[in-house]
Amino acid sequence: MDSPAVLQQLMTFRVAVPSWALGAGGTRFGRFTIGGEPRNLQEKLDDVAAINRMTGANRAVSLHVPWDLPDDPGGFREYAAHLGLGFDAMNSNTFQDHPDTTRQGAISYKFGSLAHTDATVREAAIEHNLSVIELGRLLGSTALVLWLADGTNYPGQASLRGQFERVASGLHEIHRHLPADWRLLIEHKPFEPAYFASVNNDWGSSLLLAQAAGDRALCLVDLGHHLPNANVQQVVSRLAMTGRLGGFHFNDAAYGDDDLTAGSIQPYRLFLVMLELLEIGDGRMPGLSYMLDQSNNLKDPIEDLIQSTDALQVALAQALCVDRVQLAASQQANDPARSAELLNDGFRMDVRPLVAEARVRNGGAERPLETFRASGYRKHCIEERGAAARSTGL
Amino acid sequence: MDSPAVLQQLMTFRVAVPSWALGAGGTRFGRFTIGGEPRNLQEKLDDVAAINRMTGANRAVSLHVPWDLPDDPGGFREYAAHLGLGFDAMNSNTFQDHPDTTRQGAISYKFGSLAHTDATVREAAIEHNLSVIELGRLLGSTALVLWLADGTNYPGQASLRGQFERVASGLHEIHRHLPADWRLLIEHKPFEPAYFASVNNDWGSSLLLAQAAGDRALCLVDLGHHLPNANVQQVVSRLAMTGRLGGFHFNDAAYGDDDLTAGSIQPYRLFLVMLELLEIGDGRMPGLSYMLDQSNNLKDPIEDLIQSTDALQVALAQALCVDRVQLAASQQANDPARSAELLNDGFRMDVRPLVAEARVRNGGAERPLETFRASGYRKHCIEERGAAARSTGL
Amino acid sequence: MDSPAVLQQLMTFRVAVPSWALGAGGTRFGRFTIGGEPRNLQEKLDDVAAINRMTGANRAVSLHVPWDLPDDPGGFREYAAHLGLGFDAMNSNTFQDHPDTTRQGAISYKFGSLAHTDATVREAAIEHNLSVIELGRLLGSTALVLWLADGTNYPGQASLRGQFERVASGLHEIHRHLPADWRLLIEHKPFEPAYFASVNNDWGSSLLLAQAAGDRALCLVDLGHHLPNANVQQVVSRLAMTGRLGGFHFNDAAYGDDDLTAGSIQPYRLFLVMLELLEIGDGRMPGLSYMLDQSNNLKDPIEDLIQSTDALQVALAQALCVDRVQLAASQQANDPARSAELLNDGFRMDVRPLVAEARVRNGGAERPLETFRASGYRKHCIEERGAAARSTGL
Amino acid sequence: MDSPAVLQQLMTFRVAVPSWALGAGGTRFGRFTIGGEPRNLQEKLDDVAAINRMTGANRAVSLHVPWDLPDDPGGFREYAAHLGLGFDAMNSNTFQDHPDTTRQGAISYKFGSLAHTDATVREAAIEHNLSVIELGRLLGSTALVLWLADGTNYPGQASLRGQFERVASGLHEIHRHLPADWRLLIEHKPFEPAYFASVNNDWGSSLLLAQAAGDRALCLVDLGHHLPNANVQQVVSRLAMTGRLGGFHFNDAAYGDDDLTAGSIQPYRLFLVMLELLEIGDGRMPGLSYMLDQSNNLKDPIEDLIQSTDALQVALAQALCVDRVQLAASQQANDPARSAELLNDGFRMDVRPLVAEARVRNGGAERPLETFRASGYRKHCIEERGAAARSTGL
DSSP states (O other): OOHHHHHHHHHHOOBBBBBBGOOOEETTEOOOOSSOOOSSHHHHHHHHHHHHHHOOOEEEEEHHHHHHHHOOOHHHHHHHTTTTTTEEOOOHHHHOOOOOTTTTSSSSOEEEEEETTTTTHHHHHHHHHHHHHHHHHHHHHHHHEEEOOOOOSTTTOOHHHHHHHHHHHHHHHHHHSTTTTTTEEEEOSSSOSSSEEETTHHHHHHHHHHHHHHHHEEEETTTTTTTTOOOOOOHHHHHTTTTTTEEEEBBBBBBSSOBTTTTTSSSHHHHHHHHHHHHHHHTTTOEEEEOOOOOOSSSOHHHHHHHHHHHHHHHHHHHHOOOHHHHHHHTTTTTTTHHHHHHHHHTTSSSSSHHHHHHHHHOOOHHHHHHHHHHEEEEEEEEHHHHHHOOOOO | HHHHHHHHHHHHHOOEEEEEGGSSOOOOTTEEESSOOOSSSSHHHHHHHHHHHHSOOOOOEEEEEETOOSSSHHHHHHHHHHHHEEOEEEEEOOOOOOOOTTTTTOOOOOSSTTTTTSHHHHHHHHHHHHHHHHHHHHHHOEEEEEEOEEEEESSSSHHHHHHHHHHHHHHHHHHHSSSSTOEEEEEOOOOSSSSSSEESSSSHHHHHHHHHTTEEEEEEEEOOOSOOOOOOOHHHHHHHHHOOOOEEEOOOOOOSSOOBBBSOHHHHHHHHHHHHHHHTTTOOOOOOOOEOOOOOSSSOOHHHHHHHHHHHHHHHHHHHSOOOHHHHHHHHHHHHHHHHHHHHHHHHHHHHHHHHHHHHTTOSSHHHHHHHHHHHHHHHHHHHHHHTTOOOOO | OOHHHHHHHHHHOOBBEEGSSSSSSTTTTEEEEOSOOOOOOHHHHHHHHHHHHHHHHOOOOBBBTOOOSSSHHHHHHHHHHHOEEEEEEOEHHHHHHHHSTTTTSSSOOOOOOOTTHHHHHHHHHHHHHHHHHHHHHHTOEEEEEEEOOOOOOSSTSSSSHHHHHHHHHHHHHHTTSSOOTOOOEEOOOOSSOOEEETTTOSHHHHHHHHHHOOOTTEEEEEEEEEETTTOOOHHHHOOOOOOOOEEEOOOSSSSOOOBBBSSSSSSHHHHHHHHHHHHTTSOOOSEEEEEEEOOSSSSSSHHHHHHHHHHHHHHHHOOOOOHHHHHHHHHHHHHHHHHHHHHHHHHTTTHHHHHHHHHHHOOOOSSHHHHHHHHHHHHHHHHHHTTOOOOOOO | OHHHHHHHHHOOOOOEEEEGGBBBBTTEEEEEESSSSSOOOHHHHHHHHHHHHHHSOOOOEEOOOTOOOOOOOHHHHHHEEEEOOOOOEEEEEOOOTTTTTTTTTTOOTTTTEEEEEHHHHHHHHHHHHHHHHHHHHTTTEEEEEEOOEEEESTTTSSSSHHHHHHHHHHHHHHHHSSOOOOOOEEESSSSSSOEEETTTTTHHHHHHHHHHHTTTEEEETTTSOOOOOOOOOHHHHHHHHOOOEEEEEBOSSSSSSBBBBBSSHHHHHHHHHHHHHHHHTTOHHHHHOEEOOOOOOSOOOOHHHHHHHHHHHHHHHHHHTOOOOHHHHHHHHHHHHHHHHHHEEEEEEEEOHHHHHHHHHHOOOHHHHHHHHTHHHHHHHHHOOOOOOOOOOO
């Protein structure tokens, strides 16, 4: 194993923090506040900077509109730059009704946005997405993530094909307005909130939608957005093969879209995804959008994001330690026992020293969770922002 | 087929309406109001009465505390009686923090209620349940439903056995205070909001908990609370065999706890459950607690509950039309093809005339959804209660 | 409802019988003979003719090579014609090693066929498929079904992308030799016998493979080849939308590829698939390849196939009874409760008289299972062919 | 971490090899021979001894009757002792019809064994199990494993309760004849070959059956015998809590009962199971029956069993490296982030040197797969036994 090369690659890995993960998350059954949650956009950036001081790998934030609307985008961008942060993909929202996205309540997304039977609703949804792109341009972002809640709860509720074609058409329209250096990232999910048929329910649908949208439309893979027993490594391989793999929402899940800490349930699956990414990049991580997407119901959100970032670094380091040349030979020779040994050689290695070294060289902490706790940051936030401060989030 | 006997049985079937299903439901991604939702407990009863006028089968309501706290229980009970309604099982709540259940915020259920490591929290949870029983007694209810959100989101978060034993102990304590004519109904669910290990995750755990609690502790089966591919008919059979089957939360689901209209996704499964119930009751529905439990995100809640009740009546009628004597003979003879024919003889029959007749004789409508729509009830509610009126609910 | 029109459509519906379903099926844990199984190709046709005499809808057989190799294809075709039967899609086999397909043992499909790393194996697999096409041409078939067992059992066993591209290339080669009036039907399946990553694991992969193969390559949907909780109606809609839906393997399943009687587990799902097909055909069944694919472990295979055909006819009749004009209006108006009523209007109707009428007019029996049993056919077969006679099959 | 203590525990861990895993396995779609498979019972023992020479941890074999019937049990036992091997749990078989278990074909297990409606069949099944116990006594085994294929493929095929009660009664009868120092190990499985309702389908059913059978009836957990998304660690905890956890069949699975190499798909799950076992044993592995159960379709069976044993040792070592005292404190303090760190401290450690050391001290090889390959054992077997030699197995 070539440690310096592994270290070099670990040091260049970056993963963005989603603004909605900085407050306590929840389920439809309730939400428990953590205390000292960010009250505004600046404080969200402060938290991301705090995370990055521990990990050295979280240098961008992914915003969620309409909740993240800076009054002064230019000033906000400067504030971020001052903290050493940039803006990864923007996220629009049409799964809730908010005055800013529903023409002040004139329309509703209850029965869909881009899939809606009513052209006025579809236009409002497009309009909202274009405004998010416009904001993103001012902030220096170059991508828009579109996860749509569109779908049906009951058989017969809508024409499955009609809904799909309307979404495809809407995406095409949004893509038409995409700045030349932007990418449209389309995210699929099998269910929730649609409980019978989601429009963009799987990678196959996502691929068709990306193809319908245009050249710069790519597919985003959220690790928790798959049916039971799905092989996520394979999904990644398929999308890469078609040239439409655009990025990731990292997290982990045991049942549905559980939004748990990356690597906390199936770390080996995360390792296999990293291995596939190295296969795609021929030994290097391909230049995709890497983002976290979690809902932190029980852990302190900052601690949860630190642990997720750490788990990604560990999995990447393990994947980098696999001898890909020998693996290719073993695959060619149809030797699954040998191939398993080669994978284990990477996965069973203790890569923590390598990860810690990469982190420290990037300005982070050797032991990020301990260091964060010792810093008293959360306590300070509670004093400053209040125990009842609540951030927007899911 | 003996139509009068089927009719008679259909006429005696009752299913309670949960108070939380009368308002628009939602997911963690949002909620869309339906307009004219009940603003208080009296209006909730009014809605149940409106449903019953259509179906003739919904003569009880299942309350949810702390949201359903009447100022004057005696007067409230009279109001219900005046509408021809009674009170089915009471539901307590320890999955959210509410001043009434947390000693005004002194404790929190974030890390569990009966399973909590802190005895003070466990005591508060017991205390709350006892207060719900006390209210139920005043209203004439004779059962308490306990669905607990207790569990963990991460491996290692808690001792699985420790949590289980604490819950068992808490249930035993609650059971000790149960009035002599009451039943404690324990409801299991595999996940959500606990995303790694729910304490009461399956029927086996539910059975052990009921046995630990006491003689009058029974298990409640929610049709949507099962792992993928689970055989719910079999779960019903098992629990009945142990003498611990206590009741049902009827709904339907395609993925998780989707809380959709009963029979809307897998009507054949509902039919098989009814068939098993007739097996248990030797041709009659056993005297269990039958309740709906839905979340009506898209349909008008009243319409949704009407359709669910209708679907239950249809499935029951189909099951009643199966020749159980011939089926037993076919089973004894190991003739699965013949058994399939006998099941189809019931399931493929058009039982709608029978169901309509039973409904009409019970004071309901021949075609309940049409009749409800023609009644203008929702429009009236919107005028009376306001378009923005929001009920409590999930 | 326009009964004559429904009747007319029911009468034109045909579904082919697979040759491998005529003997007792089994699992890796064993197989129990039924007695009197067909000993040769002629007897297989005799059994299909016997089935068709009951149903009036099974007028073609789907052969499986290398097990179904007629010595005299011309004479065999005449024999079939004499029985009123034709030949639906041919099926090749590269998931077992058989002297006829492995160049007398020179190669092995243990590590794949079209996906194999060894070009010699891939060539043998192509060669075998071309020989099946050649045989099919002599018999009057116009389609080849390709279900491949290719895939991996372990992470890292093979390059996921490499395997996929080799299969795509092989299919392209086979397609290049396809007679002008033939179709290549590509069948996906998530797992078994490949237990980590099947090459053609889902509809998205199947679509990509069909596109790579050529214009006349279409996708075949087996109702049991989906991950848990998959929405099969939606899969059908997606493939139809892309113009690549080619046909069906009908059966039912509760867990995996259980190959049970069609409609025996989820009859409502079958109804929804039929409804989608009518949507695709604008009120008529589109001209696809409709085949049964079952493994009859416990029922008499002939009885099982009769029940499956009956279930398909029932589901089709129910779907034909749905008012599609009103449904479209209700969908346009976002009225899921009304749409549910319209679906129920079809599904809850007793269509058995209509199905029986269609069957009788097609020369079948009013009550096919009873009539078959009364005919003494199986008893006759046991006498004629022997109690120990075993057919090829899965 | 106390390395000597970990080492000591690793050295005492044993896992039995099942006789059916020594030949190439397969699926219902076929089987590919590996060459040099054991032709008789002695050669099966030879292979187990060969495995043990590499791992030092496989000192017992688990036999499968009627396939493993020694002519001279006493001599066979001596042969085993001479190789340093003993006999772990015996396995009976009633899922296939074999002259030795069906009274020479007088009865059939097609429709069940202990669950059958015909008392004669049930008696034959009991009789067979008693004969297996008798053989086991002669060999020095002290346990019988009962996995039953009993169940149904179709709704309505049998009375779910009737089947269950007949099985319970049969187990009770077998238990009545159990030698005083024996245990009856009851193994559940959700499906296959029963495709609608298996009699012993989950841990809850297994527990009820064990309780009905008698005091020395315990439950056996096969890691691949669970519904999708089931939490196996929790199943282990539940059964241990009731005092009925008896043993394990170790393997791994991505979809169903895939019987893959232990730890090859979800190594973290295996680690969690080991952690739970240490919790049960208060820091030591409890004295249960630990067995492998795999089907080796693609790997050399011996190599597969070596890799499985290695994976178990690795997972155990990782679990032993978790600081259980600190973990308990973190759990008590409701600190899931800290608990996650403590689990990672064990799981991310490179325990291979420890495992290698334990192996070497036990007489095994430092790098067992490499050493086995270098030994030329398989080549020798092919020469000796023949390339076409086929062992019994699944």
